[in-house]
Amino acid sequence: MTASTAQTLVWDWTIRLFHWLIVLLIPLLWWTAEEGMMDWHRRLGLTMFALVLFRLIWGIVGTWTARFVPMIRRLGSLPAYVRDLIARRNGPSFGHSPVGSLAVFALLAALSIQVGTGLFSVDVDGLESGPLAILVSFKTGREIADFHELNFDILVVLIALHIIAVAIYRFALKDDLVRPMVTGRRGDLEPVSTVKVNPMALIASVVIVAASLYAVINAG
């Protein structure tokens, strides 16, 4: 580690904010659903919708470490990376490692499905429903709600795997991944690309998210 690389920025502030807001939102969404606080479940769910949509857009127009294409390319070196991990020859990755890329795709897919099904879900009494449930019948809305519930279990399993993996990195491989997700920086690698938020890309993304949110809320 040299002084010049001690400040290498790997995660831009939007990625970090997205990550920790999701950590906060998922337990709240689970709890409001369990308690039948559906007004809050809807509000928080719409917040989650906005966050996930932003992240998907940011995966296309965002900073290098947020983008999906480099992550897809890295999947190619997955077998070699895993062999190195097992032999404990792991080195730091600038951005998502091949295994990390896999986790991002799985988690984002599960989150997208969760948010998407939530929009159309209907409760057993036909009293409560997602903002787009007006577009489907009671029966379809119920089936979607059942899937919403099943997919949550899948999401929980993926989150558990994610936490276990981070713990393995921390304790077995001596690589702290949590701190960089807070500070955005890690000190032991050279940057592949600068991780600087482009204001125009950010504004465009936020405008698309806001317009989508408006459309969903006013769909009825």
Place this chain on the structure above:
Amino acid sequence: MKILKVKIAVPAIAAVMMLTACGDNGGSEAAPEASSEAAGAQLPNGMTIKEQIEARQSQLEKVGDAFKAISDQLKAGTPDIAIIQEAAAVVPEATQGMADWFPEGSGPESGIDTDALPAIWENMPDFQEKVGNMQEAAANLNTVAQGGDMAAIGEAFKTTGGTCKACHDDYRLDD
């Protein structure tokens, strides 16, 4: 446990159905202890248990449709009162005679897919009272809906929804 039950129930239902196809089954009583056979046997009202369960599910699905239609309109910026009135009229009609939809033997012990909990038959007077509360609230909702006062409709809808929930909390399998 549940899977095992289903595995036994399926051939048993098939066997009973073959029997009923051959012989006169008119006077047979549904024996609660012979659970899997009960599924195809006739109830005093002439329906098989399977038919009874499917009939009540179909009726309650109509109520779900109607409730969702009202809920959709109440959430909309410009609610269509005609849709609300039509849906509100469906509920009392669709739930007429509901107290008779849960004869002995038509619970999960029949082996047929139902979310009705055994608690219904253990607390029949309470269950009947809750069904009555719902019918009363639904009749009131219909009256209020035909009146056209949106604020009053919203209130009556909430009250009726509460009576649905009251029953579902205790007597319906939480999914």
